[in-house]
Amino acid sequence: MSHSSSTILTESGTNELEIIEFHLVKHLPDGSTKTCYYGINVAKVREVIQVPETTDYPNAQPHMIGVFSSRDILTPLLDLGGWLGVPTSKELDRKFVIVTDFNRMTNGFLIDSISRIHRISWNDVESPSQFLEAGEQDCVVAVVRKDGNLIMILDFEKIIADINPELSMEKYDVKGDRTVDLNQQMVTKRNAKTIIVVDDSAFIRSLIQDTLTSAGYNVIACKDGGEGHDKLMEIAEYAKAEGLPVHELVNAVVTDVEMPRMDGMHLLKRLRESDAYQTTPIVMFSSLMSDDNRSKALTLGANDTITKPEIGKLVSMMDKYVFN
Incomplete structure (x- = not known):
């Protein structure tokens, strides 16, 4: 599922964008699960793939699973649920990886499932409320209401800077x-x-x-x-x-x-x-x-x-x- 040829709507001044909705399945203490809804701008996504074979990286940052080759680029695979504090299944065979390409860096983020692409107006994208916005440490930059769910648009620059401080x-x-x-x-x-x-x-x-x-x-x-x-x-x-x-x-x-x-x-x-x-x-x-x-x-x-x-x-x- 590649989006490299997708039209980037935001650059034309139309005030529209496309986001990919994806999910993490949170495992609760009582054994039940809860689906958490997240989103990322299509323009930041190179492709969505099944979990690749990874190689351990010495002295890796927390939540870094390993590295893999993405189109001949050495790419870190990051446990997004772990970084967010969302406990998910440890089984990788049914998970997916969102490969991002922005800030001149390529990164892979482990997720549980991919949903679909939504084309929306930025007018319908809400800023987090003052209650939710926790300042510089906040990792949610926007919220989209879709089909009765709240989709959290994550601050991937913040996540990458936290995991790879040398690149920040x-x-x-x-x-x-x-x-x-x-x-x-x-x-x-x-x-x-x-x-x-x-x-x-x-x-x-x-x-x-x-x-x-x-x-x-x-x-x-x-x-x-x-x-x-x-x-x-x-x-x-x-x-x-x-x-x-x-x-x-x-x-x-x-x-x-x-x-x-x-x-x-x-x-x-x-x-x-x-x-x-x-x-x-x-x-x-x-x-x-x-x-x-x-x-x-x-x-x-x-x-x-x-x-x-x-x-x-x-x-x-x-x-x-x-x-x-």
Whole structure:
């Protein structure tokens, strides 16, 4: 079951996406079971396969079952249920593996069953409530209601960073980056500039915010495309009422692509259609930024794009568009 040729709806600005629904069967203390419903964007999935033969990897991280070869790429197989704290059957013969391909990494996630693909609007994708959203450690970025079930869209970037900390963007520290100008004059210049950051992952949002504020920028963070659009429109209305150009209040926008309520491409399209933000620097910061997706983002009006592992490029890119 390969999805490599599937249309990636989110990049066209239509505010739609396709998700794969999959299940983990939770084993309860009384011997009964309960089906847990999860989802992942089709654009992140290379294929769904039966459990392959794996090789043990020395000194492996917890919940790493082993490694296998996926199209000649050495790929870790991760016990998703174990990481989530969902006890499942240990028998592998009836399970499946979702092989993901994003952030320039390939990973396999062990699941109990695959259901089907749903084509939905981001308007129907809900952000977790404040009660559910546990900050940076939360692993659910969105919820979809389908056929009477709640499908949890997981933060796979967070999961991979937790299991493979050496590959995590958390290792980046702008204060140790010699390519970034951190002299007091430049930091003071950045102190006068404000960047809107829009990302549904609390984990990623915090990393972007910390990186930009460490370099001197002011940051206003929004947890999804809908909140980002509302905030930007609110600022535009305030600027208009005060007789100010909007660039005195917002100097740039950094946005993810896949987000609840409104995806990043649709947000970009809406901003470029508004009078206030036609020339505001907008950078797309996504794990799905292939060459084709970059081309679509630029066509919709983005100034630039970054793939999520490349957070080290962010401050210099902001400097380029904010000050030039």
